[in-house]
Amino acid sequence: MAVYEFELERVIAAPIEAVFDRLADIEGHHDWMPHKRTIFRATEQTSPGPPRRGTTYVDRTSVGSTPGEIAVFERPTRLVYHWWEPWRGRIIAEGWPGYELTDAGDGTTRVRHTARLQVRGTRQLAMPVYRVLAKRERTTTLEALQASFAQEQ
Template sequence: MGVVEFDLERIIHAPVADVFARLADIEGHNAWMPKRGSILHRTEQTSPGPPAKGTTYVDRTMAGSMPGEISEFEPPTTLVYHWWDKTAAGKVKAEGWPGYRLEAKGDHTTLVHHHVRLETHGLYHLATPVMHWMASRERTATLDALETSFGHHHH
C-alpha cells in the first residue's frame, strides 16, 4: 500500500459558515472549481436532500467516474469527503479522504486547514509519487479557486 498525506492552509475572506456551505454544496462545486490544472470535469450528487454525513456523489474525471461520500459532516467546522476508484473486478485500487477543518479568525475571515490523505493498493502503489504530485497540484488549485470565488476584497 502507498500513502500520500499532506496539509494545506488558506485564509479565506468570508464568514466560516459561508465557506463551509460552499465546500459542502456538491453540485455547487461545478460553478467555482478550477477548470485548468484539474482532472475533474463535473461532480454530481447521487443521493437526495441537502448535504449531510452519508451523502453520495460521483466525480466525473479524465480518468473515468469515481464514486464518493461525505464521511464527516459537522457544520461549520469539519467536512471530510471519501472517494474510491475500483478495478473492473471490484478491487479498490485507490481511495482518498480530502478533509476540511475550518476555523473562524473573525467575522469575515476563515482559516481553512485542508488535510489530504490518499491510499493506493496493489500495483497502484507504484503510482504513489505521481499521485502525490497530482493531488498536491489539484488541491492547491481547488483552494485558489475557493479563495477567488469569495473575492479578494475586504470589508
Template sequence: MRPIEFELQRTIRAPIEEVFARLIDIEGYNDWMAGSGSMLNSTRQTSPGEPTVGTTFVDETSQGEMPGEIAELERPHTIVFHWWEESKPGKLKFEGWPSYHLEPSGDAETLVRHGGKLMPYGVWRLARPILRRLALKERTTTLDALKASFERTPGV
C-alpha cells in the same frame, strides 16, 4: 503501507458559515471549480436531501467517474469526503479522503486547513512519489479555486 498525507492552508475573506456552505454544496463545485485546471469536470449528488454524513456523489474527472460520499460532517467546522476508484473487476485502485477544517480568523475571515489523504493499492503503490505530486497539485488547485471564488468581483 501508510497513506500519502499532507495539509494545505489558506485564509479566505469570508465568514466561516459561507465557506462551509460552499464546501457542502456538492453540485456548487461545478460553478467555482470550472476552468480552474482541476481534473474535476463536473460533480453531482446521487442521494436525495440536504448533504449530511452518507450523502453520495459522483465526480466526472479526466480519469473517469469516481463515486464518493460525505464521511464526516460537523457544521460549520469540518467536512471530510471519501472517494474511491476501482478496476473493472472491482478491486480498489485508490481511496482518497479530502478534508476541510475551518476556523474563524479575524474579522469575517476563515482559516481553511485542507487535508489530503490518498491510499493506493496493488501495483499503484509503486507510484507513490508520482501520486503524491499529483494529489498535492489537485488539492492545491481545489483550495486556490475555493479562495478565488470568494474574491471574484460580482458581474466580472
C-alpha cells in the same frame, strides 16, 4: 499499501458558515472549481436531500469517474469527503480530502485542508504520479475557493 498525507492552509475572506456551505454544496463545485490545470470536470450528488454525512456523489474527471461520500459533516467546522477508485471488484485507491474551518476574525475563515491518499496493489507503482496529482488538485481547489469569495467582494 502506499499512503500519502499532506495539509495546506489558506485564509478565506468570508464567514465560516459561507465557506462551509460552499464546500458542502457538491453540485455547486462546478460553479467555482477551475476546469483548466486540473483533472476536475464535474461532480454530481447521487443521493437525495441536502448534503450531510453519508451523502453520495460521483466525481467526473479527465481520467474517469470515482464514487464517494461525505464521511464527516460537522457544520460549520469540519467536512471530510471519501472517494474510492474501484477496479475489478476491488478498491485500488482511495482518498479523504478534509477541511477544518476556524473563524479567523474580521469575517474571515482559516481553512486547514488535509488530504490522505491510499493506493493498493500494483497501483502503488504509480504513487509518485498520484502524489503530484493530489497536491496539484488540492492546491488548485483551495485557490479556487479563495478566488470565488474574492470575486464576490
